[in-house]
Amino acid sequence: MRATTDLDGLGLDQxxxxxxxxxxxxxxxxxxxxxxxRHPELRVHLAAWCREHGHRLHDGDSWCDGAxxxxxxxxxxxxxxxxxxxxxxxxxxxxxxxxxPEARADPRWGLAARGALVEAGGPPIGAQWxxxxxxxxxxxxxxxxxxxxxxxxxxxAVDWAASSATTLPDDIERAVVQVMTYLVENEQAAxxxxxxxxxxxxxxxxxxxxLLASQAADEARHIEVFTRRAMLTGGQLGTSSAGGRASLxxxxxxxxxxxxxxLLSVLGEGTFLDLLRFxxxxxxDPVTADVVRxxxxxxxxxxxxxxxxxxxxxxxxxxxxxxxxxxxxRRHATLLDTAGLNAEVFDALVLLxxxxxxxxxxxxxxxxxxxxxxQMDEGRRRRLxxxxxxDDEAAELSALHxxxxx
Amino acid sequence: xxxxxxxxxxxxxxxxxxxxxxRAWLRGEGLDFxxxxxxxxxxxxxxxxxxxxxxxxxxxLAWVRAHRLASAAGVTLTPVxxxxxxxxLRSVVVVRADSPAQSPRDLRGRVVxxxxxxxxxxxxxxxxxxxxxxxxxxxxxxxxxxxxxxxxADPGAEVRVRRFDIGVGLHGDHIGGERDAARALFAIDAADxxxxxxxxxxxxxxxxxxxxxxxxxxxxxxxxxxxxxxTMTAGPGASESDAARFGQLLLGMDYAxxxxxxxxxxxxxxxxxxxxxxxxxxxxxAVDESGFYDAKGEIGAGDYRP
Numbered sequence: 193m194r195a196t197t198d199l200d201g202l203g204l205d206q207x208x209x210x211x212x213x214x215x216x217x218x219x220x221x222x223x224x225x226x227x228x229x230r231h232p233e234l235r236v237h238l239a240a241w242c243r244e245h246g247h248r249l250h251d252g253d254s255w256c257d258g259a260x261x262x263x264x265x266x267x268x269x270x271x272x273x274x275x276x277x278x279x280x281x282x283x284x285x286x287x288x289x290x291x292x293p294e295a296r297a298d299p300r301w302g303l304a305a306r307g308a309l310v311e312a313g314g315p316p317i318g319a320q321w322x323x324x325x326x327x328x329x330x331x332x333x334x335x336x337x338x339x340x341x342x343x344x345x346x347x348x349a350v351d352w353a354a355s356s357a358t359t360l361p362d363d364i365e366r367a368v369v370q371v372m373t374y375l376v377e378n379e380q381a382a383x384x385x386x387x388x389x390x391x392x393x394x395x396x397x398x399x400x401x402x403l404l405a406s407q408a409a410d411e412a413r414h415i416e417v418f419t420r421r422a423m424l425t426g427g428q429l430g431t432s433s434a435g436g437r438a439s440l441x442x443x444x445x446x447x448x449x450x451x452x453x454x455l456l457s458v459l460g461e462g463t464f465l466d467l468l469r470f471x472x473x474x475x476x477d478p479v480t481a482d483v484v485r486x487x488x489x490x491x492x493x494x495x496x497x498x499x500x501x502x503x504x505x506x507x508x509x510x511x512x513x514x515x516x517x518x519x520x521x522r523r524h525a526t527l528l529d530t531a532g533l534n535a536e537v538f539d540a541l542v543l544l545x546x547x548x549x550x551x552x553x554x555x556x557x558x559x560x561x562x563x564x565x566x567q568m569d570e571g572r573r574r575r576l577x578x579x580x581x582x583d584d585e586a587a588e589l590s591a592l593h594x595x596x597x598x
Numbered sequence: 599x600x601x602x603x604x605x606x607x608x609x610x611x612x613x614x615x616x617x618x619x620x621r622a623w624l625r626g627e628g629l630d631f632x633x634x635x636x637x638x639x640x641x642x643x644x645x646x647x648x649x650x651x652x653x654x655x656x657x658x659l660a661w662v663r664a665h666r667l668a669s670a671a672g673v674t675l676t677p678v679x680x681x682x683x684x685x686x687l688r689s690v691v692v693v694r695a696d697s698p699a700q701s702p703r704d705l706r707g708r709v710v711x712x713x714x715x716x717x718x719x720x721x722x723x724x725x726x727x728x729x730x731x732x733x734x735x736x737x738x739x740x741x742x743x744x745x746x747x748x749x750x751a752d753p754g755a756e757v758r759v760r761r762f763d764i765g766v767g768l769h770g771d772h773i774g775g776e777r778d779a780a781r782a783l784f785a786i787d788a789a790d791x792x793x794x795x796x797x798x799x800x801x802x803x804x805x806x807x808x809x810x811x812x813x814x815x816x817x818x819x820x821x822x823x824x825x826x827x828x829t830m831t832a833g834p835g836a837s838e839s840d841a842a843r844f845g846q847l848l849l850g851m852d853y854a855x856x857x858x859x860x861x862x863x864x865x866x867x868x869x870x871x872x873x874x875x876x877x878x879x880x881x882x883x884a885v886d887e888s889g890f891y892d893a894k895g896e897i898g899a900g901d902y903r904p
Contacts, residue, residue: 240802
């Protein structure tokens with residue numbers, strides 16, 4: 193096959209090679225392409241470019257194989273080489289861009305986009321999580337879309353100038369600050385875990401990667417708004433208990449993707465949904481109400497993915513329920529000797545629900561916190577049942593959940 | 599130690615990557631192979647002819663010298679392979695687009711920039727082209743003092759050569775001298791500016807693409823006929839069977855192989871091909887004209903110190 197391309201006045205130092213490459217792409221190795229053009233250095237350029245790209249140039253005396261000539265009009269002729277075909281000979285598609293991810297992501301696909309044609313070679317990616325059933329949930333693309341659509345700006349989403357926060361009674365303000373201090377350390381754990389899982393996830397599971405990234409970004413905002421609320425009146429932050437930190441830190445060391453997500457999102461953040469609702473109900477000022485409302489909206493997505501993914505894994509491998517059970521029991525045993533929830537946090541919750549130091553109010557606050565714990569337990573049991581645990585086992589496991597809530 | 603020992607010149611750190619990779623692949627194919635690196639081609643060639651290495655990855659100038667040394671010593675050298683990119687190169691003499699020069703002869707009395715003293719493509723061969731046009735290029739200092747290389751020549755045909763000696767001993771493998779010669783075409787200070795610059799065709803394209811030379815601001819005044827570049831040469835230190843097996847394995851390297859492709863790209867080829875010796879006549883002539891080596895391969899260029 194023969195073809196012709198005209199470069200007009202363009203040299204190969206000005207992009208002319210793009211026209212040649214485009215014309216050559218339609219030919220097979222051995223086919224000829226006549227090149228016409230007016231650039232004074234065209235033949236010099238062509239000789240150098242063809243040599244570099246594995247083509248032969250038919251231009252008077254410059255035949256590498258000893259033949260000679262050009263076309264009948266004296267125009268240079270490129271004989272297409274096989275370099276491009278050889279380069280892509282062993283290439284393969286990294287799954288389908290629009291389709292669901294493959295059951296197993298090949299490490300050799302590396303950082304290639306899902307659906308890309310991947311040239312063979314290059315370093316394999318050292319991702320630990322490359323099996324779809326270990327990371328996936330069908331709801332992940334929709335949850336990511338929802339997350340992307342729901343991003344909010346801490347600077348404007350909260351009315352920081354709302355004056356009532358600065359006029360709260362000191363004790364109530366201290367209770368708010370203590371709760372915020374506690375929330376920040378929880379959110380720091382909740383940021384680190386998806387970030388850590390993300391770093392070991394094969395990027396073929398694009399939507400999960402995006403979702404975990406948005407989850408980490410959510411937690412970054414939560415840390416910001418909780419910190420800002422705690423500092424709103426200019427006082428010191430509250431306390432951080434050793435037991436609370438021990439409980440949180442036990443989440444960081446969980447090596448398994450599904451188990452880590454289960455402990456964090458299903459049990460921990462699931463429990464937090466009730467806590468944040470409670471805080472919204474009893475918030476003594478609009479800023480506190482705003483920050484917990486915004487966080488609650490984000491956390492609901494995190495919980496939805498955690499539940500959906502864990503259920504997906506259990507459907508693929510029902511015996512995985514045993515692994516999850518062991519993880520809960522192991523964490524319970526680890527935390528058996530710790531104090532659990534910071535007593536000052538518990539007391540702060542009571543005071544916030546009470547609204548004053550009146551004995552009757554404190555009594556109501558105490559009851560409200562106990563009602564909160566009952567709701568937390570009920571929520572955990574419901575989510576465990578969705579994942580596949582029988583009701584009795586769900587109740588048993590819920591009872592083993594950390595007293596620190598997260 | 600047994601096996602085949604190759605010498606290569608370390609003109610760039612990538613040479614280690616290339617030959618480490620090739621060594622692993624060749625050993626995987628059952629060839630007992632190793633390599634050593636030289637800081638310049640002269641010592642590599644001497645070791646090839648003396649049998650201290652089995653094969654040498656030779657520049658074209660190294661081939662010319664090896665051939666002469668071997669003939670003088672009664673030693674046989676065997677060409678093994680060359681790269682597809684070693685065939686049919688041309689050097690060009692470039693001037694500014696608005697230069698009044700229309701032919702090489704118009705460069706008489708002018709300053710021509712070249713690469714390093716031992717660069718076949720940016721010094722030796724293009725200067726030979728100027729000689730063929732009736733000019734007598736001489737190093738700038740010599741021209742100024744009147745001690746021209748072409749004794750008795752028409753002084754009016756003198757061309758002053760400004761050499762950019764970067765990477766001397768690497769036979770032009772280092773691009774720095776060539777790039778500096780190109781830059782000198784547009785030097786801001788008139789004293790630094792040259793009237794023409796010599797380079798290989800591929801570097802003309804590279805320099806205009808990368809912006810070293812403004813696109814459209816230069817013109818090719820003259821170009822050489824095509825010539826050949828590097829060649830793999832086996833000497834008395836290689837057994838016939840090792841040299842043959844080595845050549846077969848190189849020829850069999852497939853660009854489709856993902857383990858080899860990055861190495862071939864680094865080495866600047868798509869495919870090894872059988873050697874040919876017909877492409878070195880211009881360089882032989884240039885070497886003789888300039889006295890760079892004598893007929894026995896001894897270094898004649900007095901200002902050449904690799």
